[in-house]
Amino acid sequence: MKVPEISLKSFYKAEADSNLEDLWSKSCVRELAEELRNACEEVGFFVLTDHGICDALMESLRKECTAFFKRPPQSNVLGMVSSTDSRFLWLDHVPCDDGPAWSLGPVHGRGSMPWQLDQEEFATVWTAYYAEVEKLVARLMSLFAVAMHLPATTFDSALKNHRSSMRAILYPELAEADFEQTSEVIRSPEHTDWGCVTVLLADPEVSGLEICDKDGGWTSIQPQRHALVVNLGELLQWWTGGKWLATPHRVLARPDSAGERLSCPYFGLVNRETLLQPLLAESGNHEGITAGEFLQNHERYRALAALTEERWQLLR
Ligand SMILES: O=C(O)CCC(=O)C(=O)O
Numbered sequence: 001m002k003v004p005e006i007s008l009k010s011f012y013k014a015e016a017d018s019n020l021e022d023l024w025s026k027s028c029v030r031e032l033a034e035e036l037r038n039a040c041e042e043v044g045f046f047v048l049t050d051h052g053i054c055d056a057l058m059e060s061l062r063k064e065c066t067a068f069f070k071r072p073p074q075s076n077v078l079g080m081v082s083s084t085d086s087r088f089l090w091l092d093h094v095p096c097d098d099g100p101a102w103s104l105g106p107v108h109g110r111g112s113m114p115w116q117l118d119q120e121e122f123a124t125v126w127t128a129y130y131a132e133v134e135k136l137v138a139r140l141m142s143l144f145a146v147a148m149h150l151p152a153t154t155f156d157s158a159l160k161n162h163r164s165s166m167r168a169i170l171y172p173e174l175a176e177a178d179f180e181q182t183s184e185v186i187r188s189p190e191h192t193d194w195g196c197v198t199v200l201l202a203d204p205e206v207s208g209l210e211i212c213d214k215d216g217g218w219t220s221i222q223p224q225r226h227a228l229v230v231n232l233g234e235l236l237q238w239w240t241g242g243k244w245l246a247t248p249h250r251v252l253a254r255p256d257s258a259g260e261r262l263s264c265p266y267f268g269l270v271n272r273e274t275l276l277q278p279l280l281a282e283s284g285n286h287e288g289i290t291a292g293e294f295l296q297n298h299e300r301y302r303a304l305a306a307l308t309e310e311r312w313q314l315l316r
């Protein structure tokens with residue numbers, strides 16, 4: 001399976017050249033929306049280039065996150081984690097009204113715990129990058145709306161007061177001994193994301209991300225440096241009546257990709273009050289529930305993911 005590569009270059013040019021009213025009807029924007037629609041219906045993943053986030057900010061984020069995990073006491077927690085079944089350590093951030101709050105995990109048996117960032121530079125870079133992805137997701141959602149033949153403003157109110165989270169994940173380097181019995185080690189098991197749209201800054205050097213394709217095989221994604229990987233979560237899959245895909249993915253290490261790996265996913269969400277009424281005419285009737293209810297009962301609505309397999313059978 002080929003993972004589509006989509007550039008936002010024409011979109012930003014059109015945005016600079018036209019007023020907001022005309023932007024969404026421009027042919028280059030409509031073509032781009034069509035490309036996105038194809039990617040979301042057929043693959044559920046795409047690689048995004050010319051996304052507007054500057055290279056230097058991405059590099060700074062990677063540098064600060066890597067340094068963070070090396071500093072004690074974080075590095076001690078990392079030591080504890082590597083000696084358990086967990087193959088990664090994360091730093092999570094969900095903005096809240098009382099100011100930024102980070103949490104660190106997983107610590108064996110305890111889940112994640114509140115964490116105070118120890119360096120101002122790190123907090124500054126993190127929040128600057130978060131703000132950029134937040135803007136990017138708002139644009140992507142407008143383009144998604146156009147791709148669904150809906151007004152470009154369809155998701156604007158849903159994105160107000162969203163609580164999208166951003167995570168930095170460090171997968172520790174694996175030793176030769178880890179590969180004595182096996183040729184591949186699972187760093188993150190197969191899963192689907194549960195939110196709306198995930199924007200991933202992957203490690204440019206150490207590969208490992210794989211997505212499940214229609215025949216149940218796995219396709220590896222290794223974007224070029226500074227490109228982003230975008231995928232859909234179960235909430236959007238539900239909202240589109242299963243027409244847009246939340247594709248299962250995993251992270252594996254092989255002997256040639258066993259080095260330390262750092263990735264930063266931004267899990268884009270809508271606010272909890274958003275009513276998830278069917279977005280697509282052809283998506284049929286499903287229960288109108290709020291995003292909050294969906295997330296709370298996520299396991300229940302997960303059954304919809306089974307649709308993916310059925311749809312893929314039909315597409316084959
Ligand atoms: O580390 C990666 O490349 C992917 C991480 C991921 O899929 C997730 O955190 O949901």
Ligand SMILES: [Fe+2]
Nearest residue numbers: 191192193249
């Ligand atoms: Fe994921």
